[in-house]
Amino acid sequence: DGGITQSPKYLFRKEGQNVTLSCEQNLNHDAMYWYRQDPGQGLRLIYYSQIVNDFQKGDIAEGYSVSREKKESFPLTVTSAQKNPTAFYLCASSSNTDTQYFGPGTRLTVL
């Protein structure tokens, strides 16, 4: 059963903590993406990777970090430097730059 999985579905973070969101895909896609979604803001690109061991900043990369050590995995770390991290985070992948396949999302809440 091919697709993208994200975990956890819900995540709570205390202020000052770093947290890592998992994203795994078995679609054999080269490109992977992280988006942040806030009400009324649409999808904002955080980071993207088009090949293993390479990634690029998106529009709102400050306070976030990523790694791409394997083709299947693209974890996102929300660091304590991100001042307003409460949001819905979406991971996506694509075989090129047309259709993107999204995961189910992780809702992060800062306590």
Added chain:
Amino acid sequence: QQQVKQSPQSLIVQKGGISIINCAYENTAFDYFPWYQQFPGKGPALLIAIRPDVSEKKEGRFTISFNKSAKQFSLHIMDSQPGDSATYFCAASIEGGSYIPTFGRGTSLIVHP
């Protein structure tokens, strides 16, 4: 700079009515225009997509109309149903290139029974 402008931000229609969402783009190099549907608490999923070599594409109750000269494209949902209530995003990209897709800000559609 918002390269894909989507309107309206929200839309309420009655069951059986027609829902119309519009998008306008600026970059004439865009050559792939998908629409995504997102239900609350879920990730977006591809609904229908069009390339600029055709002016219209229909899949069931969903139709994309494309106007290359005006740099506009729109999603029409015929016979709208309560189950169509969702957020819809348009997007634009350059197929096969390294250009990252640009998304519109989304339209929240509510279909009243």
